[in-house]
Amino acid sequence: MYKIAVMGGADTVLGFKALGLDTHPVSGDDEARRVFRKLANPEEKYAIIYMEERLSRVLAEEVAEFNDKTMPAVILIPGRDGSMGLGLTALHDAVIRAVGADIL
Amino acid sequence: MASKTISPTRMELTRLKTRLKTARRGHKLLKDKRDELMRQFLEIVRRNRDLRARVDEGLSGANRALSVASAIMSSDMLEQALLYPRQRVELDMTFRNIMSVNVPVYEFKTQAVDPSDIYPYGFAQTSGELDDAIAAMSGVFSDMFELAQVEKTMQLLADEIEKTRRRVNALEYVMIPDMEKNIKYISMKLEENDRSTKVRLMKVKDMVLEQAHGYN
Numbered sequence: 001m002y003k004i005a006v007m008g009g010a011d012t013v014l015g016f017k018a019l020g021l022d023t024h025p026v027s028g029d030d031e032a033r034r035v036f037r038k039l040a041n042p043e044e045k046y047a048i049i050y051m052e053e054r055l056s057r058v059l060a061e062e063v064a065e066f067n068d069k070t071m072p073a074v075i076l077i078p079g080r081d082g083s084m085g086l087g088l089t090a091l092h093d094a095v096i097r098a099v100g101a102d103i104l
Numbered sequence: 105m106a107s108k109t110i111s112p113t114r115m116e117l118t119r120l121k122t123r124l125k126t127a128r129r130g131h132k133l134l135k136d137k138r139d140e141l142m143r144q145f146l147e148i149v150r151r152n153r154d155l156r157a158r159v160d161e162g163l164s165g166a167n168r169a170l171s172v173a174s175a176i177m178s179s180d181m182l183e184q185a186l187l188y189p190r191q192r193v194e195l196d197m198t199f200r201n202i203m204s205v206n207v208p209v210y211e212f213k214t215q216a217v218d219p220s221d222i223y224p225y226g227f228a229q230t231s232g233e234l235d236d237a238i239a240a241m242s243g244v245f246s247d248m249f250e251l252a253q254v255e256k257t258m259q260l261l262a263d264e265i266e267k268t269r270r271r272v273n274a275l276e277y278v279m280i281p282d283m284e285k286n287i288k289y290i291s292m293k294l295e296e297n298d299r300s301t302k303v304r305l306m307k308v309k310d311m312v313l314e315q316a317h318g319y320n
Contacts, residue, residue, distance in 0.1 A: 002195040004212075014182070015170050018224050018238050019245060020191040020214065047197050047210065048252045068263045070199070070208055073256035075248070080167050083160045090255055091152055094262035098145055100269075104153075 002071075005039045007032070008052025012079045016050070029058045036062055039072070046072045052079040053086035067093075110286055112293035120290065124283045131275040138268045141203050145261045152258055155251040162244030169237035176231040185225035185234065191215060205264045207257040210249050 006016040010025035017023045024039065026032040032055050039046050040062070053076040056063060063074045076087045096102050110116055174182050196211040222242055223235060 002197050004193060004195055011170070011174065012167070014186055015166055015237055015241050018186045018189050018222070019241055020189045020193040047195055047208070048249075050248070050252075067259045070206060070256070070260065071197075073208070073252045075252045075255055077248075078160055078163050078167065080171065083164055087156050087160060088153075091149060091156065091258065094145075094258045095149060098142065098262040098265040098269075104149070 002045050002047035004048045004050070005046045005072075006050045006077075007035055007039065008050075008055060008077070008079055012052045012077075021050075022046075026055070032058055033062065040066060040074075042071060048072060049074050050077045051075065052077060053084050054079050054081075056086055056089070110290065112290045112297075114294065117287065117290045117294070120283055120287050124280065124287065127275055127279050127283060131272065131280065134268055134272045134275065137203055138265060138272055141205075141261060141265045141268060144202055145258065145265060148254055148258045148261065152251070152254045155247055155254055158247050159244050159251050162240060162247065166237045166240035166244070169233045169240060173231050173233035173237055176233060181229065182234070185230050188224055190224040191222055202257070202261065203264070205260050207260050208253060210253050212246075212249055 003022055005022045005024055006013045007024040007026055010027065013023035013025050024035050026035050036049070036051075036055075036059055038044065039049050049072045051059070051063070051074055056076050066072060066074055076090065078084070078087070092102055092104065095104055110120075177185075192215040194213045194215065196213070198209045198211065199206045200209050201207075223238055225234075227235070
């Protein structure tokens, strides 16, 4: 059985708790990095990590490491401050990798 | 490749010819694989884009409602209200094979007593906006799972397409032309050897005839 994590600012992850997901509020870059490393460990059995898109700036390298792996899937979600449109970066990156140019 | 290092023998020629045949076949197969992967990939990209728009919109709505709720309620109250979730989510992961790429398929089960009763708090001390936020979130819930699945699939396919494309290009522009060049080199060399042997024989024949009978 696999688990699903949500990490982000305390007010962003709050609502997901009610849905029964494992929430990991983080504040500060170092804490975010540490929490992500812990969650991404395959032994933790997190299949999906929903991450507030604000954090993807800080954790870009760490996240890219898991792009080719089946587990975990790191999915960016908009934070409390509204969508920054970073969620589409994964899409554009994948298209550039596969096609060689951003055709979208 | 260095055509200088290969030995111009018939054995090498046969070996190269079989290798070329295999390479051509492999090239064709890989090219077909790449085309099919690309078709599936673009389909998934399109699906991803739709889901992303839906999830972004749904979550933004939920966040707006949550912001209002947190403005009305004190943060302690809000936290208390959401402290113990009513539902648990269990996720099962199986794999699907798309052109030899193993992509995850998520299956989730929610353990809620009643699907309409997901609110983990009493209504007396919480604001209605909180209900709206939770409802909006559980509304995009299944879309979020599908988004995760589709996005992971997209990433894995992109990786495989990149690899396959490199292989196709390496075969098409390096391996196959090299082998063709080498085959040409060997067959030319062999023909040249044939000719020089023939000329030598003719010369020897002339010399022998002249010695034996005195004519040329």
